[in-house]
Amino acid sequence: MTTTHTTTEAAVSKPPKLTSKQLPKATPWIVAIASILVAILISFIAFGGFNIPVVAVLAGLINAIAVFAVSAAYEGRRKAVDRIATTVVTSTFILACVPLISLLWLTASKGGAAISGDLLTRTMLGMKGVLDQQYVAGEVTLAGGFYHAIVGTVLITAAACIISIPIGVLTAIYLVEYSNKNRLGKAITFLVDVMTGIPSIVAGLFAFALFSTIANVLMPGSAGIAKTGFTAAVALSVLMIPIVVRNTEEILRLVPMDLREASYALGVPKWKTIVKIVLPTSVSGILSGVTIAIARVIGETAPIMVTAGFAKTLNWNLFSGWMSTLPTFIYDSQLRPVSPGAAALASSERAWAAALVLVALVMVLNLLARIIAKVLAPKAGR
Amino acid sequence: MSKQIDIKDLDIFYGDFRAVDGVQMQIKPRSVTAFIGPSGCGKSTVLRTLNRMHEVIPGASVSGEVLMDGNDIYGAGVDPVNVRREVGMVFQRANPFPTMSIKENVLAGVRLNNRRLSKSEADDLTERALRGANLWNEVKDRLNLPGSGLSGGQQQRLCIARAIAVEPEVLLMDEPCSALDPISTLAIEDLINDLKDKYTVVIVTHNMQQAARVSDKTAFFNIAGTGKPGKLIEFNETSTIFSNPDKEETENYISGRFG
Ligand SMILES: Nc1ncnc2c1ncn2[C@@H]1O[C@H](COP(=O)(O)OP(=O)(O)OP(=O)(O)O)[C@@H](O)[C@H]1O
Ligand SMILES: [Mg+2]
Numbered sequence: 001m002t003t004t005h006t007t008t009e010a011a012v013s014k015p016p017k018l019t020s021k022q023l024p025k026a027t028p029w030i031v032a033i034a035s036i037l038v039a040i041l042i043s044f045i046a047f048g049g050f051n052i053p054v055v056a057v058l059a060g061l062i063n064a065i066a067v068f069a070v071s072a073a074y075e076g077r078r079k080a081v082d083r084i085a086t087t088v089v090t091s092t093f094i095l096a097c098v099p100l101i102s103l104l105w106l107t108a109s110k111g112g113a114a115i116s117g118d119l120l121t122r123t124m125l126g127m128k129g130v131l132d133q134q135y136v137a138g139e140v141t142l143a144g145g146f147y148h149a150i151v152g153t154v155l156i157t158a159a160a161c162i163i164s165i166p167i168g169v170l171t172a173i174y175l176v177e178y179s180n181k182n183r184l185g186k187a188i189t190f191l192v193d194v195m196t197g198i199p200s201i202v203a204g205l206f207a208f209a210l211f212s213t214i215a216n217v218l219m220p221g222s223a224g225i226a227k228t229g230f231t232a233a234v235a236l237s238v239l240m241i242p243i244v245v246r247n248t249e250e251i252l253r254l255v256p257m258d259l260r261e262a263s264y265a266l267g268v269p270k271w272k273t274i275v276k277i278v279l280p281t282s283v284s285g286i287l288s289g290v291t292i293a294i295a296r297v298i299g300e301t302a303p304i305m306v307t308a309g310f311a312k313t314l315n316w317n318l319f320s321g322w323m324s325t326l327p328t329f330i331y332d333s334q335l336r337p338v339s340p341g342a343a344a345l346a347s348s349e350r351a352w353a354a355a356l357v358l359v360a361l362v363m364v365l366n367l368l369a370r371i372i373a374k375v376l377a378p379k380a381g382r
Numbered sequence: 383m384s385k386q387i388d389i390k391d392l393d394i395f396y397g398d399f400r401a402v403d404g405v406q407m408q409i410k411p412r413s414v415t416a417f418i419g420p421s422g423c424g425k426s427t428v429l430r431t432l433n434r435m436h437e438v439i440p441g442a443s444v445s446g447e448v449l450m451d452g453n454d455i456y457g458a459g460v461d462p463v464n465v466r467r468e469v470g471m472v473f474q475r476a477n478p479f480p481t482m483s484i485k486e487n488v489l490a491g492v493r494l495n496n497r498r499l500s501k502s503e504a505d506d507l508t509e510r511a512l513r514g515a516n517l518w519n520e521v522k523d524r525l526n527l528p529g530s531g532l533s534g535g536q537q538q539r540l541c542i543a544r545a546i547a548v549e550p551e552v553l554l555m556d557e558p559c560s561a562l563d564p565i566s567t568l569a570i571e572d573l574i575n576d577l578k579d580k581y582t583v584v585i586v587t588h589n590m591q592q593a594a595r596v597s598d599k600t601a602f603f604n605i606a607g608t609g610k611p612g613k614l615i616e617f618n619e620t621s622t623i624f625s626n627p628d629k630e631e632t633e634n635y636i637s638g639r640f641g
Contacts, residue, residue, distance in 0.1 A: 181440075256477070258475060259479060259480075261471075261473065261477075262473065262477045262478075262479070262544075263479075263490075263494070264438060264463075265470060265471035265473075266490065266491035266494065266495070266545070267466040267468075267548065268463070268494040269463050273494075277481075277494075281479070281480055378480035378530065
């Protein structure tokens with residue numbers, strides 16, 4: 001009884017110290033704004049004007065020092081170090097965002113200024129340098145368009161998907177469900193790793209060499225007819241398959257063994273377990289992986305150039321004739337403008353508009369991947 | 383329904399590692415048999431050989447015989463898929479299919495085995511299996527919601543419903559109550575008591591009171607040390623095992639005097 005009493009008294013007389021001094025929540029923001037203002041001031045005094053890179057670098061440095069000083073003075077060393085770490089991480093993040101945002105901004109502003117419904121629905125059929133010269137002189141609106149390139153992008157990418165998704169997904173299923181890490185499985189994994197590193201131009205050369213050899217054998221001297229959208233699709237597949245295999249493999253390995261065993265225990269055969277249990281459980285992950293693979297190859301330029309050439313007009317046929325895609329259209333416009341000299345600006349504007357469409361396509365695909373993943377993910381809620 | 387199981391000279395391996403050695407046992411139809419023993423002695427391993435689930439693990443193998451009503455399930459030409467249709471299993475961790483609703487989970491075994499069900503047959507079977515697993519009243523209003531939205535104990539009973547919906551002859555349960563509260567545990571023990579009218583039940587448990595409550599016969603496994611194979615020490619009437627077992631080793635384990 002007495003002991004208990006003493007203990008209580010001791011606890012009262014010596015309360016544990018759990019609180020410590022802490023800066024108000026808004027402090028980092030106030031310090032940051034103050035640092036920016038000081039940086040602008042220095043920029044005006046030392047460099048005679050507002051200079052964004054100088055202000056950014058200075059503001060970052062001043063902010064870091066100020067945060068540390070303020071925090072160390074008030075909160076103590078441990079908290080100050082904590083705050084400086086937070087500041088460094090945040091600054092690095094902002095630094096990483098700079099190229100990304102400026103790229104998007106540039107594409108949106110330049111492409112947005114040039115884009116019009118006409119560009120989206122017309123091809124370069126009958127395009128002449130004089131039209132661009134008149135446009136630059138302000139006499140007519142921007143002529144030409146890249147409808148053919150949009151069609152080419154969609155067709156070639158779709159064909160590449162039709163080839164590579166089944167191959168990629170089935171390979172991944174073999175690796176995860178059947179190979180048991182046997183020789184063949186290890187060999188496939190190795191080849192997939194190697195394929196991941198293949199430069200895209202090499203994939204293009206490979207596809208062209210393959211089909212021109214076939215064409216030459218069938219009809220000597222006709223290697224040139226191998227330049228088609230389909231050849232380009234095969235080249236893209238070479239790039240896409242390893243990505244699809246990798247993503248799918250990773251997702252399939254995430255499906256718990258428990259689920260497979262639960263299915264086997266019901267007397268369900270293995271193939272049916274894969275089709276009805278494993279794939280539905282992982283379909284959202286597989287599809288978002290596929291979408292990321294598409295986004296990755298849709299912007300490929302080099303392999304398309306060497307396999308499908310450059311078309312100026314609409315071609316719906318994947319199996320004969322040259323085709324353009326948005327990336328090759330952009331490349332071609334910049335490298336070989338319709339009109340040389342000052343009027344090359346018109347070609348450049350068309351290229352920016354095409355770039356905007358391409359970026360928008362990639363963004364839509366990424367968004368789609370997220371939506372698919374959300375909608376198809378197994379529901380856990382009650 | 384329900385079958386007799388004769389285990390003869392069963393050795394079980396993971397790759398080169400001999401996990402269980404020389405098991406002999408005869409399990410009577412319509413009875414409950416409990417496997418007890420320290421962790422790592424091979425209870426799960428033996429249980430999983432009874433529906434050929436052991437070989438799902440890469441490198442795992444078995445020698446010896448497991449006769450089900452006289453037919454060796456490891457005999458030549460036996461399809462493990464057919465064995466598993468006769469011998470259902472409930473796992474230690476509840477594993478309902480996450481993409482399926484409660485009802486679909488119950489019907490999964492039947493549907494995936496290509497049996498077409500009319501709507502009324504499906505409804506009947508769902509109700510029967512869920513009632514059998516003591517879960518019907520709790521879920522009858524939300525049969526179309528995901529099975530993974532149930533509580534742990536409910537999920538475990540859902541898995542039992544899923545296992546009995548395919549009407550196996552034998553039901554294997556690997557520590558079905560290890561993650562459950564006393565009330566759910568009691569519900570499952572009651573369920574096991576009911577199931578024994580129709581099925582041969584084999585249950586692994588670490589809970590000796592549970593073994594004493596639910597089982598007719600008890601098998602005690604033990605292991606001499608790490609890396610050594612597990613052995614069946616004693617297989618006897620549950621009442622004998624828990625009152626005066628034949629072996630001293632059993633007595634020590636039961637009374638908590640270990641080693
Ligand atoms: N997948 C596996 N691969 C290799 N060895 C395994 C595997 N599973 C179990 N073992 C080994 O087999 C032996 C028996 O394991 P088992 O899981 O049957 O024990 P248990 O009696 O069920 O134990 P617990 O009561 O902890 O569940 C152990 O030594 C274990 O390490
Ligand atoms: Mg176990």
